[in-house]
Amino acid sequence: MSDVNPYQSLRTQIDEAAEYLDVSDGQIERLKNPERILETNLSVEMDDGSVEVFRAYRSQFNGDRGPYKGGIRYHPQVSRDEVKALSGWMVYKTATSDIPLGGGKGGIVIDPAEYSESELERITRAFAKELTPLIGADRDVPAPDVNTGQREMNWIKDTYETIENTTEPGVITGKDLSSGGSEGRVEATGRSTVVAAREAFDYLGKDIEGATVAVQGYGNAGWIAAKLVYEMGADVVAVSDSSGAIYTEESFDPVAVKEFKRETGSVVGYSDAEDELTNDELLTLDVDLLIPAALENAIDESLAHEISADVVSEAANGPITPAADEILSDDDVLVVPDILANAGGVVVSYFEWVQNRQRFYWSEDRVNEELDATIVEQFWNLVDAYEDRELPSLRTAAYVVALQRVIDAGEQAGRWP
Numbered sequence: 001m002s003d004v005n006p007y008q009s010l011r012t013q014i015d016e017a018a019e020y021l022d023v024s025d026g027q028i029e030r031l032k033n034p035e036r037i038l039e040t041n042l043s044v045e046m047d048d049g050s051v052e053v054f055r056a057y058r059s060q061f062n063g064d065r066g067p068y069k070g071g072i073r074y075h076p077q078v079s080r081d082e083v084k085a086l087s088g089w090m091v092y093k094t095a096t097s098d099i100p101l102g103g104g105k106g107g108i109v110i111d112p113a114e115y116s117e118s119e120l121e122r123i124t125r126a127f128a129k130e131l132t133p134l135i136g137a138d139r140d141v142p143a144p145d146v147n148t149g150q151r152e153m154n155w156i157k158d159t160y161e162t163i164e165n166t167t168e169p170g171v172i173t174g175k176d177l178s179s180g181g182s183e184g185r186v187e188a189t190g191r192s193t194v195v196a197a198r199e200a201f202d203y204l205g206k207d208i209e210g211a212t213v214a215v216q217g218y219g220n221a222g223w224i225a226a227k228l229v230y231e232m233g234a235d236v237v238a239v240s241d242s243s244g245a246i247y248t249e250e251s252f253d254p255v256a257v258k259e260f261k262r263e264t265g266s267v268v269g270y271s272d273a274e275d276e277l278t279n280d281e282l283l284t285l286d287v288d289l290l291i292p293a294a295l296e297n298a299i300d301e302s303l304a305h306e307i308s309a310d311v312v313s314e315a316a317n318g319p320i321t322p323a324a325d326e327i328l329s330d331d332d333v334l335v336v337p338d339i340l341a342n343a344g345g346v347v348v349s350y351f352e353w354v355q356n357r358q359r360f361y362w363s364e365d366r367v368n369e370e371l372d373a374t375i376v377e378q379f380w381n382l383v384d385a386y387e388d389r390e391l392p393s394l395r396t397a398a399y400v401v402a403l404q405r406v407i408d409a410g411e412q413a414g415r416w417p
């Protein structure tokens with residue numbers, strides 16, 4: 001995997017779009033930098049009585065369009081620059097989806113697989129204590145990301161509500177249903193990735209039914225994308241996780257692969273696999289649709305020339321470096337950018353936040369229908385911008401549209417002269 005700095009990638013993506021906007025250097029500089037970052041060290045007692053210290057961050061990138069919004073990641077690679085990039089991508093994701101939220105992101109430098117559940121609870125609650133003065137339903141609303149889920153969100157909500165002596169479920173999204181979560185939130189990221197891919201196929205005059213698909217990463221986003229695209233009639237011929245990749249000529253049954261991974265810890269070794277591949281071999285397979293659903297920089301310029309898919313729908317944040325993006329665009333690979341393709345997570349988080357505030361809960365069908373409609377509408381908005389303004393890619397179109405929305409909000413608030 002390439003070591004391109006993701007924050008530098010974000011800055012490049014903004015610069016590329018700024019060329020098509022009437023915007024000053026000062027405005028662009030503001031839109032490339034976070035408003036503030038919490039950097040803290042969590043001292044936590046381990047099960048054996050020792051104390052360990054964990055570095056943790058929360059970046060509040062931009063709140064011109066609403067409360068900061070974005071997930072919390074637990075991973076050894078978490079760094080200040082990664083969190084800055086991820087929080088910036090959230091700003092332009094909420095703006096691309098046109099939901100009234102800003103962007104933020106947080107993370108702890110940790111490999112959660114090395115800790116017991118009770119240690120993870122103490123670590124999460126220690127982070128929640130640090131976050132409490134900064135978050136709130138109208139201030140900053142965290143959510144899940146890599147290696148976090150409902151369990152961690154419930155702990156953060158409980159810690160916040162205990163300290164603040166309140167009930168405020170909208171302080172965090174991605175919660176368990178019984179803690180005020182929304183139907184459809186767990187599936188939302190994979191769902192939008194596949195809905196966006198379906199529209200991209202339509203744009204190319206192709207049908208997703210019968211398409212061949214490779215999915216890199218088999219966590220929350222990747223496995224749901226595999227399941228839903230399979231339900232649309234596509235063939236999931238390859239999937240991977242951090243241990244490796246598996247391949248079949250026909251199609252995997254994504255639910256059976258997920259069950260195997262739950263039992264064994266990996267997709268590798270699954271009995272229906274005809275072959276094992278490296279992750280780079282999976283990414284360069286000759287398939288119709290590629291779904292990167294792991295981490296940043298999966299496709300860099302050294303791999304970009306070998307990508308054979310017609311459509312790439314980015315479930316992950318930042319899986320394609322800017323240099324690779326240019327190559328894919330020259331090679332006519334249609335990339336549906338992360339800030340639209342994986343926006344389902346934050347769009348349904350927005351629905352969860354709305355439900356929490358109204359104390360009125362929606363059916364799963366309503367959530368899925370409203371999510372589908374949001375992604376379809378914004379996909380074709382981007383296509384219009386891409387064609388009408390002759391932009392180099394759907395990604396640049398997304399940044400042009402999103403930056404304009406953020407600038408307009410800042411202007412209304414009197415932030416610009």
Ligand SMILES: NC(=O)C1=CN([C@@H]2O[C@H](COP(=O)(O)OP(=O)(O)OC[C@H]3O[C@@H](n4cnc5c(N)ncnc54)[C@H](O)[C@@H]3O)[C@@H](O)[C@H]2O)C=CC1
Nearest residue numbers: 145146147189217218219220221241242294316317342345
């Ligand atoms: N969970 C959410 O709601 C959202 C997640 N995303 C993005 O989707 C991506 C995946 O997130 P989740 O599925 O939530 O995380 P997760 O922790 O549930 O799953 C991550 C998966 O990626 C795999 N992986 C890690 N390194 C890999 C590598 N080098 N090659 C192949 N597989 C590898 C892991 O084994 C795991 O299967 C991240 O980029 C995240 O930021 C984006 C929007 C929302």
Ligand SMILES: O=C(O)CCC(=O)C(=O)O
Nearest residue numbers: 070071143145345346349
């Ligand atoms: O649900 C959310 O608020 C944000 C999810 C997230 O972190 C992301 O879209 O990258």
